[in-house]
Amino acid sequence: MLKNKKIVLGISGGIAAYKCGELVRQLIQAGAEVRVVMTKNAQQFITVVTLQTLSRNKVYTEVFEPVGVWNPEHVSHSDWADAMIVAPATANIIGKFASGIADDALSTTFLAFDKPVFIAPAMNDKMYSHPIVQANMDKLKSVGVTFIEPAYGELACGAVGKGRMEEPENIVEFLNNTDF
Secondary structure: OOOOOEEEEOOOOHHHHHHHHHHHHHHHOOOEEEEEOOOOHHHHHHOOHHHHHHHHOOOOOOOOOOOOOOOOHHHHHHOOOOOHHHHHHHHHHHHHHHHHOOOHHHHHHHHHHHOOOOEOOOOOHHHOHHHHHHHHHHHHOOOOOOOOOOOOEOOOOOOEEEEEOOOHHHHHHHHHHOOO
């Protein structure tokens, strides 16, 4: 149940980021409070203004943002939130997470996060099935990360295969049926 849950939504730079406005809206309708962390590449697909408006919270985009009050946000999000969901999760961000690379707002937030993490991959089917991507996912699963499997269907590149980010309503339903 998402009522009164605090969720950090991490958005990486895949075309499926356009679905995140609807994901934020549905999470809030389910009773959750949402804070968004996004990569620079994600900002090419959906705007900070859109996500701030829908979440009613500041969107975290930079590790070294000038702020009026000292607050290392990548750590404070972990203290604040009940769970983190990364959607869409590109092969790049999954690789960073699995390798412990913390070089942007999203990857530093992930590494500082010590509560349940859910990842919804989104990428070309060939990328998704690549042994390195699968090994990175297995590594993350071994440390307790839960994956929301991508859907099979038409991909942005025109191919048909497994790699579409699961639809927002299905992600919300998955989280609603998960005890965290």
